Amino acid sequence: MAERELMYREALREAIDEEMGLNPSVFIIGEGIAERGGSYKVTEGLLAKYGPKRVRDTPIAEAGMIGVGVGAAIAGARPIVEILYVDFAMLGMDMIVNQAAKFRLMTGGDGRVPFIMRTQGGTGGGVAAQHSQSLEALFYHIPGLRVVMPSTPADAKGLLKYALRQDDPVMFLEHKHLYMTKGMVPDGEHIVEFGKGDIKRVGTDVTVIAWSNMIPRTLEAAEELARQGISVEVIDPRTLVPLDREMIVNSVLKTRRCVIVQEANRRGGVASDIASIVQEECFYEMDAPVEIVAGMDIPVPFNLTLEKASVPQKDDVVAAVRRSLHLDPFAEAAE
Amino acid sequence: MAERELMYREALREAIDEEMGLNPSVFIIGEGIAERGGSYKVTEGLLAKYGPKRVRDTPIAEAGMIGVGVGAAIAGARPIVEILYVDFAMLGMDMIVNQAAKFRLMTGGDGRVPFIMRTQGGTGGGVAAQHSQSLEALFYHIPGLRVVMPSTPADAKGLLKYALRQDDPVMFLEHKHLYMTKGMVPDGEHIVEFGKGDIKRVGTDVTVIAWSNMIPRTLEAAEELARQGISVEVIDPRTLVPLDREMIVNSVLKTRRCVIVQEANRRGGVASDIASIVQEECFYEMDAPVEIVAGMDIPVPFNLTLEKASVPQKDDVVAAVRRSLHLDPFAEAAE
Amino acid sequence: MGAAAQGKNAPSREFLEKIFRTAYKIRVFETEGIKLYRQGLIRGYFHPYLGQEGIATGACAALSEGDYIASTHRGHGHCIAWGADVKKMVAELLQKETGYCKGYGGSMHIADISVGNLGANGIVGAGTPLGVGAALANQVNGSDAVTVTFSTDGASNNGTFLESLNLAAIWNLNFILLVENNGYAVSTRIEESTRDTDLYKRGLAIGVESHQVDGNDPFAVYEVMKQAVETCRAGKGPVLIEAKTYRHMGHHVNDPGKYMPEDELAYYKQRDPVDRARAALKEMADVSDEDIAAIEAEIAAEFADAVEFSKNSPEVTPESFREFAVGY
């Protein structure tokens, strides 16, 4: 199929635009998303095209925005609520955890909540502890939520379109560093189903699992490792919930080694959960423990050098892969 | 040392009472905690003893209560905020995640937040999806928080007293089923430091790690397994953050097998993280993968039969221990 | 009864009977439900609506098919006034598969989205954003349906009150926030929770049309609601209504409510909304004591049938629960 190069943010915009065109009950609200086109320019042009009923600016009221989004979804619309930073989603946690995630069960299965929270996380350029978090683990733990973390423009578009057609609450987590990155996106209707991982690079020696902004970094590491004669398979689950366990397990059964890379801090992160699954499913076939490369267990500092030190870099991934191959036995584990 | 039998709630009350007596900047706020003595009767009698300045009822405003608690702590007091159900703490997540947990780092180390949120979680008697959660994993993931989950009256008292003397924000998570349970509590000053696990039963064949209300259940399972000739070591970390990794790792190195039991649902729970640590530290010495016994990945249903089915029971623990010993090879894993 | 009910356009017998039937049905449901609770047949939380029946009754009478409601932890009354099937309600409380939520929800979570009932809620204050959201969905979809959130005095000190009512206001949504001010949040008196106990003022402060009404008078509630619905359908919503009322007992079935002063309780019992509805039917529509007794017996029988039905209903099996859980 034909394809074009798009920026991540353009791909997101295309998804919203196409689905708004198809379904009149899709609408979007957020701070500065209408007239100004949004802080990340994802929603530029949508106000002009779809009008102020379907593209609305809001006051600074995250709990309210998320809450009315959930209510609108329950009542049959398909709201997208843009939250500027995933950190601010903490203000709306009650609505996410206690309402959106619970409603289907509490109604015995009849109620559906096709609510989408689009937001972004991760470190980037000294925005400090309250604007740099990677909080996917909090949503990942709550049954009922879908957790989506696209790493490429094509995935961003395909997953957002899918999100707008399914019926469960979706935490759609973008990354501040990815908005301006470019990639090929198929022309025409392009949809990526939830629960299908993507092998971003085929390899045979070690399986590396990563997502969001850790994918480009991991691919760089894989490139460097290839030069060292090590063949790395890079898996991007794309959706953390549902998780493509099959793809992960099959790859690890093949490589007998597994490294997981996450930007979020180590303790209680999604990487730990995936590690627990891998060791459960592949224990007898593995040649080394699962290695986790993750952020330090500390809030992200403002200082740029420290910020960088607090989250995984390419070299950390390279070192972990080598450790899992029992190379450099006397090198210390990097934090 | 002499000791007496106390109920869990009485032990908590003693801790608060003693520390309020010693330190005039300790105070407590919560819904119905003053005149009525609290929904769990932990604060009974404190209003009469310490007066309305230090024992206050609040409106239903969890975000505000937690927020003013954090502010009071930053300003040098030692507030205890009682939140009726841990589920409701979701309303105050911003203050917990973005303020309390971050302040020390953001001030370069000068700021301290001796804030204590006391609350309770877990299933119990058909209170359904919004009043039955075990949410420790959410706090566990956030660097800067201390997560405390006592299983006995003695631990409850000792840990709460310690919490009131240290300087970091503490999520003090009680269990609705434990308030009326009894246990021996040492007389006099009884303090339990954070980060020190407790071996609730010594054993040699399998290490089982559990906390809060899963401890009594695990001890029953251990009893039954003993009758089957299997010797189980039961470890209660007591504080999940900081975690007594040393005690856990040493035990697993001894038994070569590990089972983790948590009431919270499986996906992204604390058990997964402990499993990831254990496989990392003990991989080459283990005879079986870490087994996790956890709640189902679904909100807790109202119906009591289903409620029970949704969280680990004694038999689930017994089965997991036997699996880790490669007994009953054809039995299916219990959910 | 309210002044409005005595005006020139005297209410029809049909209307008066409907009001009485609804209020009485709630009364029976709660009174009999408490008995089932005490027998151990109902578990978990049960917050009776006794004493507040006038509000749900009057309010729902002013709404139409296609409208939406959202409710509180004290939600049985709203459900019944909205026309719910008592069988399915009782079955839910008895944890049965034939209940509104198949026994997954229980008292605090009964919902029926097929008829616009967004449900009761275990989180105080949560119904407000959910209701505003439904009103927003309707505006986006071009419907003129009105959404009413039944709320409480307790919820009025919660952040959701300000955030969501303000959103409704800037978007002129067809939304009515009906605050049932019963003076207590569990044992905490409203005077301890706020300096100004006239909660409707909080709507005025953000430019929202706001009223105060005697919640124990179903007719007065009906009138102010009718007006609010008109304001909404004219595109001038939202509206806030504060209805003053009182609980006839403790917070939930197991709360003896000792903190409620006897004279206060007596005062409100004399202003019993069900008695008012009965008196109105009797006096204004000349309905005889016998006819009223017949209506009451019919409602009591309906409840007894519902209990019978529920007792004979199956529970969801753990197996089908496990199936439901897959992919949750």
Next chain:
Amino acid sequence: MGAAAQGKNAPSREFLEKIFRTAYKIRVFETEGIKLYRQGLIRGYFHPYLGQEGIATGACAALSEGDYIASTHRGHGHCIAWGADVKKMVAELLQKETGYCKGYGGSMHIADISVGNLGANGIVGAGTPLGVGAALANQVNGSDAVTVTFSTDGASNNGTFLESLNLAAIWNLNFILLVENNGYAVSTRIEESTRDTDLYKRGLAIGVESHQVDGNDPFAVYEVMKQAVETCRAGKGPVLIEAKTYRHMGHHVNDPGKYMPEDELAYYKQRDPVDRARAALKEMADVSDEDIAAIEAEIAAEFADAVEFSKNSPEVTPESFREFAVGY
């Protein structure tokens, strides 16, 4: 200048000079700071307080040692008015170990709890509960210290506003909520965020003494704050003050602010709080242009020194960061 400043008790030269020095110091800090930002020396967010200097200046002048303040994302002005060391502020913005937070915090997180500064905040609205908390701590500890939270129009639609101000009210805390209403939240005009732009009414609705004041007049702010502090120390707090003001530029350094109408901006520039403070010093205390120029030069030099100091300061090393992280 404000009417109060012209009354019988004409302000002293000392007072007038202090007001001018503070306002001007903020002006220099922001103007020069923006240059450093554009040179790439400051990273992350930088929200200038330009145009709003009158508020922090007037408010802090009414407070005493031992009092507390909490601030916003636009926090430099509050910090300076509270007497912060400009050296440590600049060093913080330059990510240096000699900064208030050793470079861990940056512009949005400067705090100095040793002098009761609870800090700037990256979460809109968060300063309100934190400030109320400090006021609560002081009441528990028997202190009569007053806590002021500088807040914003944007934060007034947030749940924290209602919840925490209400808590302050029922407990009669020594708390002042100073809402700086600059008419915008980034590009969103206040008229789009609420139906009633008189934010002080929200305090009245919950029984809180509330005032509105011209935020561009440091003397008017001082007077109303002095009164508010008295109310508090008399045990009758809290107090809400809405100060109307305007930003002199976009939301942050990189926001061109094209959405701000030229005439609106011109209107407020004519009511520049720094100009007012200068004029007051000149006219009411007969200070010569030369003397004023000398003060200005002194302040400029202080800032230049701070930049020099900061540039020569070291950064925290990753090693000592890793040490700090242990056990976090």
